[in-house]
Amino acid sequence: MASKVLLITIMVAAIAAPVFAIDHIVGDESGWKLGVNYTAWAEGKQFYLGDRLVFKYGQGAHNVHRVNGTTFQQCMVPPAPGPLTSGNDVIPLATPGRKWYICGVGNHCASGMKLVITVASTEAPTSAPAPAAGTSAGNHLSPFESSVWMLAALAILKMIRA
Numbered sequence: 345m346a347s348k349v350l351l352i353t354i355m356v357a358a359i360a361a362p363v364f365a366i367d368h369i370v371g372d373e374s375g376w377k378l379g380v381n382y383t384a385w386a387e388g389k390q391f392y393l394g395d396r397l398v399f400k401y402g403q404g405a406h407n408v409h410r411v412n413g414t415t416f417q418q419c420m421v422p423p424a425p426g427p428l429t430s431g432n433d434v435i436p437l438a439t440p441g442r443k444w445y446i447c448g449v450g451n452h453c454a455s456g457m458k459l460v461i462t463v464a465s466t467e468a469p470t471s472a473p474a475p476a477a478g479t480s481a482g483n484h485l486s487p488f489e490s491s492v493w494m495l496a497a498l499a500i501l502k503m504i505r506a
């Protein structure tokens with residue numbers, strides 16, 4: 345009995361674990377464009393392994409280059425690889441440490457279209473902290489994911505009572 349409950353708990357945890365990864369929409373409602381302070385946007389946010397950055401912009405108006413600290417400072421567009429250009433660029437945060445992104449169009453980078461973040465060396469904690477008031481942090485649970493959790497909890501309760 346006890347081992348059955350344990351097994352189910354482990355299974356549920358394994359299935360549900362990825363839901364804590366967050367998609368960070370860069371710039372929130374503003375997206376990736378001129379006139380947004382991305383230093384301010386990143387301030388106070390936690391970026392965990394397994395989270396994703398999503399750059400949203402009008403295709404052709406901007407792009408996203410992944411650069412290093414030096415080229416970030418200088419707003420230098422690297423010769424290779426080419427930029428992301430889809431207008432809905434999703435970048436998984438797969439390794440810890442500092443990550444730098446710039447827009448390579450015109451002088452947009454020098455005008456502020458540059459973002460530096462630090463990715464934590466762990467995945468998001470399972471009890472994610474509530475988003476700070478007044479900020480639009482990424483959604484941790486979609487309605488679907490929440491209902492998966494509810495069903496899992498009910499299943500465990502049933503097992504325990506059986």
Ligand SMILES: *[C@@H]1O[C@H](CO)[C@@H](O)[C@H](O)[C@H]1NC(C)=O
Nearest residue numbers: 380381382383384385387456
């Ligand atoms: C952007 O925000 C940061 C942090 O809030 C601030 O230090 C910086 O001066 C701002 N930059 C501009 C150009 O307003």
Ligand SMILES: *[C@@H]1O[C@H](CO)[C@@H](O)[C@H](O)[C@H]1NC(C)=O
Nearest residue numbers: 411412413414415422423424
């Ligand atoms: C940063 O990127 C540039 C352009 O790709 C490259 O020439 C330079 O060696 C890199 N610097 C470091 C510290 O990796």
Ligand SMILES: [Cu+2]
Nearest residue numbers: 406447449452
């Ligand atoms: Cu741009």
